[in-house]
Amino acid sequence: MRADLESARFRAGCARGQWRLDRQDFPVILVAVLVLPGRQRRGEYSFRFELTDFPTQAPEVKIWDPTQGTSLPLADRPNGTRHIVDAFKDGWPGAGRPSVCPVCQCEVEHLPSGIYSPR
Numbered sequence: 001m002r003a004d005l006e007s008a009r010f011r012a013g014c015a016r017g018q019w020r021l022d023r024q025d026f027p028v029i030l031v032a033v034l035v036l037p038g039r040q041r042r043g044e045y046s047f048r049f050e051l052t053d054f055p056t057q058a059p060e061v062k063i064w065d066p067t068q069g070t071s072l073p074l075a076d077r078p079n080g081t082r083h084i085v086d087a088f089k090d091g092w093p094g095a096g097r098p099s100v101c102p103v104c105q106c107e108v109e110h111l112p113s114g115i116y117s118p119r
Contacts, residue, residue: 001026001051022066027051030066045078063088 004010005021013019022030029051032044048064063072077088 001029001054005029022046027054030064032066045072 005024014021017034019031019033022032024030027050029049030046031049032046034044046064046066048062050060050062063077064070065072065076071090074090078084
């Protein structure tokens, strides 16, 4: 994880103001992502990454309310096209709880043990 956070790619996104590392308390980190100009909401969205067993297991990622310490309520999540709404909905198969990027998580579950690597 440290290598990912120190990578030129991650640091460049921080320098451009696209995202920032909000909190780091391993195995959990919070990353705040800037909302693009012209969207309904201003500011940023926070994502909670649970990194237990990373990188051999895909991280669990939730859209997060850092002030409440809970998953962001549905009414406050990104909206727009069906694809955007679907990406941030609750109840993905196998997730068991609100989750982002379920395709990645579901696909990783079907790979042979120990071969997942984000690099």
